[in-house]
Amino acid sequence: MVPWLSPDEPFPAVERALGASSGAPGLLAASADLLPSRLIDAYRRGIFPWYSDGQPVLWWSPDPRxxxxxxxxxxxxxxxxxxxxxxxxxxxxxxxxxxxxxxxxxxxxxxxxxxxxxxxxxxxxxxxxxxxxxxxxxxxxxxxxxxxxxxxxxxxxxxxxxxxxxxxxxxxxxxxxxxxxxxxxxxxxxxxxxxxxxxxxxxxxxxxxxxxxxxxxxxxxxxxxxxxxxxxxxxxxxxxxxxxxxxxxxxxxx
Structure with a gap:
């Protein structure tokens, strides 16, 4: 289950990202916000956003990178x-x-x-x-x-x-x-x-x-x-x- 992050909720550990056998390997979390502070925190943890228009913000940390x-x-x-x-x-x-x-x-x-x-x-x-x-x-x-x-x-x-x-x-x-x-x-x-x-x-x-x-x-x-x-x-x-x-x-x- 991919966690939904509230605005003040921290990212889960990257090791919790979905694995290779899932339909979305590397998917870690989802949120409604794309605040600059959230972005900076994501990059400092090796996480990045990637999603399509109309979707929630999806956060990824794939393995391998x-x-x-x-x-x-x-x-x-x-x-x-x-x-x-x-x-x-x-x-x-x-x-x-x-x-x-x-x-x-x-x-x-x-x-x-x-x-x-x-x-x-x-x-x-x-x-x-x-x-x-x-x-x-x-x-x-x-x-x-x-x-x-x-x-x-x-x-x-x-x-x-x-x-x-x-x-x-x-x-x-x-x-x-x-x-x-x-x-x-x-x-x-x-x-x-x-x-x-x-x-x-x-x-x-x-x-x-x-x-x-x-x-x-x-x-x-x-x-x-x-x-x-x-x-x-x-x-x-x-x-x-x-x-x-x-x-x-x-x-x-x-």
Whole structure:
């Protein structure tokens, strides 16, 4: 039985989430509210909201968890060529937090293979926009010729980045934004990006699954670290073109 949370009721332990044999593996709880304080508490515990319009707010903590280590980000030959062009051509820009809500709206309307509609409703945009105003959520945006053509947004707590959604209106624009984010996080020693659930697209970029136990252990330590700065431009992409770096063995055994 999935518990229904009243506004002041804490989340149950993540180990109580539904298992793989259920119809909704990882589902932990449901509620009527999506308050910013509830959101922050959720991310600090390795929990995220995901639901369809008309449903209650559904809270998830899947096992295993999809993550991307910045040092494991895969730069294919074609993406490397694209990044070199972005660095070379003045028409390309990376802007951070230029218009957070606009990026969310673009993600909401982006077509998704096998999906109809979106969970990024007006209430969701309002809640995450509040997190953005207090400095806990950020957008990374790819611009071409003065137009936003791709981007992503997520929640940043300490030295953890929780990715939420991406969009692109021209080829590879979301990958360019992700590459810029990865390079920035590498510069500041961030070891893990939460990708929530497994997709072939994320796996192609270096994402992989780890156990929930390993993920939660990492989150508990890193959300309490000093926050990193959030100002950078496309120059960070050069970091991905000059070498792969040395991976760190930071995660507990899965």
């Amino acid at each position: 999809m993550i991307l280590r910045p040092d494991e980000f895969k730069v294919s030959p074609s993406l490397k060529k694209t990044l070199k062009r972005v660095l070379r051509e003045d028409a390309w820009e990376i802007r951070v937090d230029n218009n957070f809500a606009a990026v969310m709206r673009a993600c909401a309307t982006a077509p998704r293979h096998g999906q109809r509609g979106t969970w990024i409703t007006g209430d969701v945009i309002d809640a995450y926009s509040t997190l953005h105003r207090i400095g806990d959520a950020h957008s990374i945006e790819a611009w071409l010729g003065g137009e936003r053509v791709g981007g992503l947004y997520g929640v940043a707590l300490g030295t953890m980045f929780f990715g939420e959604s991406m969009f692109a209106s021209v080829t590879d624009a979301s990958k360019i934004a992700l590459a810029a984010l990865v390079a920035h996080l590498r510069r500041h020693g961030v070891e893990l990006i939460d990708c929530q659930q497994n997709t072939a697209h994320l796996a192609s970029l270096g994402g992989r699954e780890i156990s929930r136990k390993a993920f939660i252990a990492h989150v508990r330590t890193h959300v309490n670290a000093a926050p990193i700065p959030w100002n950078f431009d496309k120059a960070v992409l050069a970091d991905l073109l000059g070498g792969r770096g040395t991976p760190d063995a930071f995660l507990p055994a899965a």
